[in-house]
Amino acid sequence: MVKSKKIKDPSYPVAPAKLNLWLFMLASSMLFAATVSAFVVHRPDAESRQAWTAFDLPIFFLYSTIIVIASSVTAYYAYKMAKNDELAHNKNLLLGTTILGIGFCISQFLGWQQMVRLDLTFVNARPEDISASYVWVITMLHFLHILGGIILLIATWVQSIRLNVHKKNMGLMTLTHTYWHFVGVLWIFLYLFFYFAQ
Amino acid sequence: MSTAAIHADTHHDHHEHKESFISKYVFSMDHKMISKQFLITGIVMGMVGLIMSLIFRLQLAWPDEQFGFLETLLGKWAVDGKLDPNFYMGLVTIHGTIMVFYVLTAGLSGTFSNLLIPLQLGARDMASPFMNMLSYWFFFLSSVTLLSSVFVETGPASGGWTVYPPLSALEKAMPGSGLGMTLWLAAIALFIVSSLLAGINYISTVLNMRTKGMSMNRMPLTIWAFFFTAILGLLSFPVLLGAAIFLIFDRSFGTSFYLSDIYLEGVGALENIGGSPVLYQHLFWFLGHPEVYIILMPALGITSEVISTNARKPIFGYTAMVISLMGISFLSFIVWGHHMFITGMNPFLGSVFMILTLIIAVPSAVKAFNYLTTLWKGNLRFNPAMLFSIGLVSFFISGGLTGIYLGNAALDIQLHDSYFVVAHFHLVMGSAAIFGMFAGIYHWYPKMFGRMMNKTLGYFHFWITFITAYLVFFPMHFMGLAGVPRRYYQFTLVEDFNVWMDVNKLITVAAIVGGGAQLLFLYNFFYNIFKGKKAKQNPWQSNTLEWSTPVERIHGNWPGEIPTVYRGPYEYSRPDREEDFFPQYEPDESAPEVLHTKETKSAPDTKKVEEVEEGSVFFAAIKRVFGLS
Structure with missing residues (x-):
């Protein structure tokens, strides 16, 4: 066994958890790059067989975009407050971000409902609805990422209530903050992509 | 910075724990034990893959012969000792899958990246030992899932290790496209999770946790290879995951990403329409080609x-x-x-x-x-x-x-x-x-x-x-x-x-x-x-850092401080030395003090910058970016 008390290992240039998160985000970006590329590659092929329809995205996806931008702003201020040791503000802003995150989920659900009403179902009833299947898969994959973000937010919020998030303990807060911006930017990219691609 | 220090401290407290059988041999978070787990699982999988290849080789060499033991071994898949054609295809498919993913990706990379990255770089363990443990257990689950597919009634997946749709997407296309194929996809999904967890750890450890003096240009070539391998895996396995997700939806939910205008058993076109089977090949080979370098x-x-x-x-x-x-x-x-x-x-x-x-x-x-x-x-x-x-x-x-x-x-x-x-x-x-x-x-x-x-x-x-x-x-x-x-x-x-x-x-x-x-x-x-x-401490008289650790396995790798690195890993047969090797961790007594306290990460001195500008700026810049100058 190591007599650990006496040994002082040098600290690492970057916190390992933070670097791991960045690498995870890189991997996850590749998943979206792949699915979005599939959409791009598939489209001309399907169009040549009249098996593709362009459709307008549900309006709720626009609301989701606005919500996710708002939540990024609150997440940023939550991070800033934690850095300034303003714990009460940090706690409230984290709660606000979580609520906005849940709002985003609700808005996504309403958006999917709208798609179903327009007969743009996940399983394509008509050959030209394959484009809708892509929207479903990609938005649902993003939704899973959002769920992960909400779990992180709640965990950070709980830590914040216990006064564990402050200037000298920014580990979890930094992770949550970074990840939440990532899923937000990812959604904005996906929204713009579908908006201009359709 | 502060979080890093905290992490290092909490990490040390673990060393005081007494290890039970379970925490030492089963759910171990020690990179050396995880590496052995990967190796032994890899060897077992390798033997299974090898035996499968021998069975289908028998069929190819003596197609009309009857091998009684095959019926004993395989039952209804080898009636009268003659291999069933569907099972032959299944054997070829599972042999390929096992060898490519389970032996030569996880068995090779999993074993040696886990063993050598911390040991050769001078780290106490991986960046996240917990993720490392998860990585092994996802791999184990994946192996069990894949092997269990051999025992289902309709046989294992049998469309080749590349599982091209539409063959793999339609249950009716062949027996192997039934439950066997579903299990194959589940196994590969678990495998992807495992290799992403592992890859994140490898890259993070190499970039972040090298000991003092171990600059990138002093890393052994093993580490460079594992590092690039992990990057390839991190960027390409998510693409395979995307391909697999579309395939799962096509198989089990009725979507048509890969399917269009299919006639099966002489019956008119199936409902699936609009899809493109070539799309799958693009997505698959975007992983598939980096995969061969992940292996090699x-x-x-x-x-x-x-x-x-x-x-x-x-x-x-x-x-x-x-x-x-x-x-x-x-x-x-x-x-x-x-x-x-x-x-x-x-x-x-x-x-x-x-x-x-x-x-x-x-x-x-x-x-x-x-x-x-x-x-x-x-x-x-x-x-x-x-x-x-x-x-x-x-x-x-x-x-x-x-x-x-x-x-x-x-x-x-x-x-x-x-x-x-x-x-x-x-x-x-x-x-x-x-x-x-x-x-x-x-x-x-x-x-x-x-x-x-x-x-x-x-x-x-x-x-x-x-x-x-x-x-x-x-x-x-x-x-x-x-x-x-x-x-x-x-x-x-x-x-x-x-x-x-x-x-x-x-x-x-x-x-x-x-x-x-x-x-x-x-x-x-x-x-x-x-x-x-x-074994002796350094049986091959090698230069690299792993041979400075005690022969007996200890948690944290080095009993005292982590050694400092003074030179590159390949200084063998130096004319000025009596011995024909010069370990990285041995200070050079004869050299002036400045040489072996030289900080490798210090700011570039101005003299060197001037020299560089006279030469080829482009190559010098590339070299500096990758720390090779």
Whole structure:
């Protein structure tokens, strides 16, 4: 066994958890790059067989975009407050971000409902609805990422209530903050992509 | 910064824990134990894959013979001792899947990245030991899932290891596309999770947790290889996950990403419409091509280390070795189309993929020449690890040369899906990578188990495996050139292929002998874990950091402080030294103080910058970015 008390290992240039998160985000970006590329590659092929329809995205996806931008702003201020040791503000802003995150989920659900009403179902009833299947898969994959973000937010919020998030303990807060911006930017990219691609 | 310090502190507290059986051997978070878990699971999977190949080789050599033991072993899949065609396809598919993913990706990379990254870089453990443990257990679950698919009533997945739709997407297409295929997809999804968890850890540890003095340009080539391998995996496995997700939806939910206008059993077009099966091939091979380098590069890294150590010479062209690994990694992402020349690809696009593919010959040749020049006039020590490394170089060259044929679109259209392809990839990535793995096992066995393997058995193992591997795979080139297609159950029905029956028998006999030689290895491996000769601290007189750790495994790797690194890893046979090696961790007593306290991460001094500007700015910049200057 190591007599650990006496040994002082040098600290690492970057916190390992933070670097791991960045690498995870890189991997996850590749998943979206792949699915979005599939959409791009598939489209001309399907169009040549009249098996593709362009459709307008549900309006709720626009609301989701606005919500996710708002939540990024609150997440940023939550991070800033934690850095300034303003714990009460940090706690409230984290709660606000979580609520906005849940709002985003609700808005996504309403958006999917709208798609179903327009007969743009996940399983394509008509050959030209394959484009809708892509929207479903990609938005649902993003939704899973959002769920992960909400779990992180709640965990950070709980830590914040216990006064564990402050200037000298920014580990979890930094992770949550970074990840939440990532899923937000990812959604904005996906929204713009579908908006201009359709 | 502060979080890092906190992490380091909490990490230390773990050292005080007493380990129970479960935490030591089962849910271990120690990278050395996880590496052994990967290795032993890999060996078990490898044996399963090998036995499968022997069974289908029997079928190819003696298609009309009845083997009673096959019926005992396989039951309804070999009625009257004759292998069922569907099960034959299943065996081929699962053999490929096991060897590619479970043995040569997880078994090779998982074992040696886990063992060597912390040990050779001077870290106490991986960046996240918990993720590392999860990675193994996802891999284990995945292995169990894949093997269980062999036992389902409709048989395992049987559309080839690439599982192209529509064959794999429609349950009715063939028996193997039923539950077996579902389990295959589940296994691969678990496998992807495992390799992403592992890859994140490897990259993070290499970038972040090197000991003092271990700058990037002092890293052993093994670490460079594992590092690039992990990057390839991190960028390409998510793409396979995307492909698998679409396939799962097509199979089980009724979507049509890959399916369109399909007539099955003479019945009119299925409901699925609008999809594109070629899309799957694009997504699959975007992983599939980097995957072959994920398999090969760790073996190349291990070989660099073993050859340099046992030739008692610095590796020839360290920087060239690193840059060629980098070049191979980069190119591997933009050549996937060479697997798809016959999909009706635009010939112009085909030429682009062809040129990019042929460019890979350049970094590969650099590596081959550097191995040969390292061996040239060295004080060669022919222990089993060295022999296996030289074997790798042999396979890398003989198998790589045929890659130049297959990379040509015009030739590939003729050779595609023939035995020529089988010969090519079994030599260049199958045999070469497995030889790299054996070299690694023989070389680092003393580090893993604190005991030595038997040398004589190692020699027998090497020579029999080496000769039989060539006997198995070399004749396949000629079969392929004559047009014999791969994945066929029986050739006797085609008159023209009857001339190859003798060759098929030769291949099968050689495969059985080669398979038998692996028993020597198994005995050597498992017996010596318990009864082997105790290993010395540094049995191969190697320079790298892992040999400075105590022979007995301890948590945290070094009992005291982590050693500091003073020089590169390959300073063998220095003329100014009495011994023919100079470990990285040994301070140079004779040199002036300045030399061995030199901070490698200090700001570039201005003098050097001026020199650089006189020379080639571009290359100097590239070198600086990658820390090679």
